[in-house]
Amino acid sequence: MINQDTIVALATPSGAGAIAVIRLSGKDAITLAEAQFKSVSGKQLAKQPTHTIHLGHIVEDQRTIDEVLVSVFKNPNSYTGEHVVEISCHGSSYIQQEIIQLFLRNGCRMATAGEFTLRAFLNGKLDLSQAEAVADLISSDNEASHQIAMQQMRGGFSSEIAKLREELLNFASLIELELDFAEEDVEFADRTQFKELISRITFVLKRLIDSFAVGNVIKNGIPVAIVGEPNVGKSTLLNALLNEDRAIVSDIAGTTRDTIEDELVIQGIGFRFIDTAGIRETKDVVEGIGIKKTFEKIEQSQVVLYLFDATQFVDNAEQFQIEIEKIKNKYPLKPLLIVPNKIDKLSAEEEKQLETFLGAIENSKYILLAAKENRGVEALKNALIGFVNTGALRNNETIVTNMRHYDSLLKAFEEIQKVQDGIDMNLSSDLMAIDIRQALYHFGEITGQVTNDELLGNIFANFCIGK
Numbered sequence: 001m002i003n004q005d006t007i008v009a010l011a012t013p014s015g016a017g018a019i020a021v022i023r024l025s026g027k028d029a030i031t032l033a034e035a036q037f038k039s040v041s042g043k044q045l046a047k048q049p050t051h052t053i054h055l056g057h058i059v060e061d062q063r064t065i066d067e068v069l070v071s072v073f074k075n076p077n078s079y080t081g082e083h084v085v086e087i088s089c090h091g092s093s094y095i096q097q098e099i100i101q102l103f104l105r106n107g108c109r110m111a112t113a114g115e116f117t118l119r120a121f122l123n124g125k126l127d128l129s130q131a132e133a134v135a136d137l138i139s140s141d142n143e144a145s146h147q148i149a150m151q152q153m154r155g156g157f158s159s160e161i162a163k164l165r166e167e168l169l170n171f172a173s174l175i176e177l178e179l180d181f182a183e184e185d186v187e188f189a190d191r192t193q194f195k196e197l198i199s200r201i202t203f204v205l206k207r208l209i210d211s212f213a214v215g216n217v218i219k220n221g222i223p224v225a226i227v228g229e230p231n232v233g234k235s236t237l238l239n240a241l242l243n244e245d246r247a248i249v250s251d252i253a254g255t256t257r258d259t260i261e262d263e264l265v266i267q268g269i270g271f272r273f274i275d276t277a278g279i280r281e282t283k284d285v286v287e288g289i290g291i292k293k294t295f296e297k298i299e300q301s302q303v304v305l306y307l308f309d310a311t312q313f314v315d316n317a318e319q320f321q322i323e324i325e326k327i328k329n330k331y332p333l334k335p336l337l338i339v340p341n342k343i344d345k346l347s348a349e350e351e352k353q354l355e356t357f358l359g360a361i362e363n364s365k366y367i368l369l370a371a372k373e374n375r376g377v378e379a380l381k382n383a384l385i386g387f388v389n390t391g392a393l394r395n396n397e398t399i400v401t402n403m404r405h406y407d408s409l410l411k412a413f414e415e416i417q418k419v420q421d422g423i424d425m426n427l428s429s430d431l432m433a434i435d436i437r438q439a440l441y442h443f444g445e446i447t448g449q450v451t452n453d454e455l456l457g458n459i460f461a462n463f464c465i466g467k
C-alpha cells in the first residue's frame, strides 16, 4: 500500500480565499518544490532546517505564477512522516490550479482522498483510531463532538486499548510457552494475576461499549418527536426553540402534515426535532396517514414531547389522559415530556387545576409553556438536556463514537468472556490461548495493528482530498 510517489493536493477548501495551501508529500517533495521555486533570500530549500518558512516566487519558465510562502518539513518530522512542503499562495482558484497543474506536470501525482493521513498512519505518526478521529474532528460542529474527536485524535482511546492489548499479549506468550512444556505441567502465567487482568479488561470493555450509546447521540443528535394535535403550537414552539422562522405557523388546524426536522444545539448537545401530526383519531384519510407517521417518528426518537393546547384542557382532560396513556403504554421506556402550551390564556385557578392533573401522571415530566411569549422555553431546554447522560463527557472519559470500533469492542468482549469462562472451568491452556489470540486480534483492529488494504481503503475513502 505504501508507495514512493510524491503527492500533491489543495489542503484548503476549493474556491477563492485570502490564502490557499497546496501540500506536497513524498521523498521528492523538497526537490520538486525547489525546481519551481525562487526564494527571495537565494537560499536552497533542501539545505534549510525542518519547520522553516521561506518567501519567494513560483516560477514556470520565465513566468511568475505567484508570490508565495513555502514551509519545509523534513522526513520524519512532518504530519505524514515524509518530506512535506506546503505552499501558501494567494487564494485565487486560478493560481491554485496553475500551481497544482505545474507540479502534476513535473513529477507529482494527485493525492487520493485521505492519502496524507493514510501515509501518516502507515509511517506510524498516528494509529488507525487517531487517523479516524482526524476526519471526525474536521466534521465536528459542536462542543461535544469536538471534544470527543480531539481526545481520540490525541490518542486517549488508542493508548487505553493498546495498553490492555500489551498486557494481554504478555499473558498470551506465557500461556503459549506453557504449551511447549505440556508434559511437565508448569504454569508460567500467574493465574491470579491473569484473572485480575481479565476482569479489568472486562470492566473497561463494558464501559467503552456502553459509552457508544452516548457517543452515537453526540455524533448524530438526539431525535425528539414533538407530538400534538393540529394548532396546539408545535410550529411556534419549534420556532421559539430554533429562534428562527423555519416551520410554518398558521391558524388553520392541521398545517403540519409533513414532518419537519430541525437541529438545535443545547449546551453542546445536538437535538433533532421531529414535528409530527399528532395521534388523535380522525376520519380524515390524510390525517390518518399522519398518525401512522407520528408513531413511526416516535419509534425513531429518543424523547417524546407531548404538546397540547392548555385552553382545551378543561373540556378535554379525559382525551389528553387517554393519549398520554397510549404513548406511555406503547413506549414505556421512552422519556416523556408533557407540555401544555398557551398557558398565558389560563386563569390562575385553571393553571392550578392543570398542574394537579399533570402532577398525578407517573413516569413523566411536565413543563408549562407559552411558546408565543417564550415562557417555559428555557425550562424545556433544560429538561431536554436532563434526558442526556452527559456524565461521561464531563468526566473526560473515553466515549466511543465509531461504529467500527464499537464492532471490534463487542467482538473482543465476546472473546474475553470465553477466556473468563475458560478460567472458571479450568480449561486447558491451549484452548484458552485461541480465545486470547482472537481477543488480541479485535483489539488490534481498533488501533490498526491488525489491518488490510480493503479496510484502509474504506476508511480513508471517506476523507476529503488534501487531508
Ligand SMILES: Nc1nc2c(c(=O)[nH]1)N(C=O)[C@@H](CNc1ccc(C(=O)N[C@@H](CCC(=O)O)C(=O)O)cc1)CN2
Pocket (backbone or CB within 6 Å): 021, 051, 073, 076, 077, 078, 079, 086, 125
Ligand atoms: N499548515 C498546516 N497546518 C495544519 C496541519 C498541516 O499539516 N499543515 N495539520 C495537519 O493536518 C494539523 C496540525 N498537525 C500537524 C501534526 C504534526 C506536524 C509535524 O510537523 N510533526 C512533526 C514535528 C513535531 C515537532 O515539531 O516536534 C513530527 O511529528 O515529527 C505538523 C502538523 C492542523 N494544521
Ligand SMILES: Nc1nc2c(ncn2[C@@H]2O[C@H](COP(=O)(O)OP(=O)(O)OP(=O)(O)O)[C@@H](O)[C@H]2O)c(=O)[nH]1
Pocket (backbone or CB within 6 Å): 228, 229, 230, 231, 232, 233, 234, 235, 236, 237, 248, 249, 250, 251, 252, 253, 254, 255, 256, 257, 341, 342, 343, 344, 345, 369, 370, 371, 372, 373
Ligand atoms: N396564546 C397563545 N397562542 C399561541 C401560543 N403558541 C402558539 N399559539 C398560536 O396557536 C396557533 C397555532 O400555532 P402553530 O404553531 O401553527 O400550531 P401547530 O401545532 O404547528 O399547528 P399545525 O401546523 O396546524 O399542526 C397560532 O395562531 C399561534 O400563534 C401560545 O403560547 N399562546
